[in-house]
Amino acid sequence: MRMKQENSSVQAVDRALQLLQLVGESKDPISIVDLAEKSGMNRTTVWRLIGTLENHGFIERDPLTKGYLLGYAANRLAAQAPQYGSLIRRARKSMEQLREETQETVLLSVPKHLGTLTIDQIDPANSVRVAHYVNAFLPLHCTSNGKVLLSTFSEDELNFFLEQPLESMTPDTITDPKLLREEIERVKKLGYATVIGELDVNENGISAPIYDKRHVLVAFISVCGPNFRFTEEKVLACTKYLFAAARDIAEHLQ
Template sequence: MEKNNNIKNHQIIKQENPSVQAVDRAIILLKLIADSSNPISINELIEKTKLNRTTVWRLVGTLENHDLVERDPITKGYQIGYATVRMANLAPQYHSLVRRSRWIMEKLRDESQETVLLSVPKHFATLTIEQIDPNHSIRLVDYVNAYLPLHCTSNGKMLLSYFSTEELDIFLKKPLEKVTALTITDPNRLREEIKDIKENGISFCLGELDENENGICAPIIDKKQNLVGFLNVCGPSFRFTEEKMSAIKNRLVEACKRISENLD
């Protein structure tokens, strides 16, 4: 009841200035989405705010365009987006994950002499939260705070291997972008690769996001068997070849296990 009163008060106070009223209403919607324990539907937002459907769609669409909210592909409801996390200078759990992983990443960097990335799963993307580079003059671009696609990255394909059958079907129904000449866009071929990743627990990327980059990925699983994140070793394709990626595979898996052991 108190929340509804606050909504009504906001709507009444801001009547004099339409532009401020729009901001006020968008903030109300953002708070409702943030307060919901599950993705909240447009109909629920309409019911709670008493705003008309067009207004709610327009405002939620604007919030989504700015990455403040994101739409769940299964429920079609809305939940808080990554931009809010970024403005908060990363969520506390990410700070903890980075802190508990960094020394292990540094050791893996020194062993491989290539870039090591730490990333976390997001809806239909992965988010890189830490990157440690070697001293080579030729190295990867900075991927920290970047969303990376699923079908053409090693950590993205690893995340796809954890999708339910329904989620994977939904994902593969949409056209897959041909980012480079090596990007896999055939759904059947991608399904076969995901099947292999499930069996082996390792995924590879061979010039699929950038023709000059290769990468290998393993998952970080907590003690409750939840997928927490991904650890990648990546490097220039002329230097970090398939042979070198295969040689680092066991060390990468071991590093992920060490990180898992450090998690509460």
């Protein structure tokens, strides 16, 4: 009987967390009916668990739609934690291994609106290395992780982006919308993106996406180096290490 109660408690927690995740992932207030359908639980169970989560402030009922949204308690917990601390900790070991395999700088970045933000960087022992990019907000069209992000855009999103003027950072920056669209199509096929002197004439880089278990893009892993050492040939030669690191980080996000 005691074991049965413990198993029941674990199941209840599991189900409550599943509902909390569904509420958090929903773009609009979500109804009990939709929660029951998406979770596979009966409505009575959903009502009971939702009531508990609401009592603790983790979800709130929208007064207009009567659907549910994340509550203040959930937002407070998220605000108290370092924004990217967990992601950095889970990626660090894979980043260090990738740095050892390539002997170049390894970056971890996250997608932002019309740009990317570098949140961690590990440099090699070499005295000549790339710039320090942590906390740097970088454009999409002339960075390898930016091109990866562009490859995930819908057709409408991409059309809107390409209608905006693209700044030329170096003589090699792709500013022609047609050429950039062709570049993005290559990224879709290859699963990675490169930059050869497009952000900084002296630097080359390569990036791959990191997806969570719901196949949501959460980050990018990149390798960068000075062009005299990290040549285009060497950039392409490190793809297998880059993909392995991306897969390993994704597994640690499960």
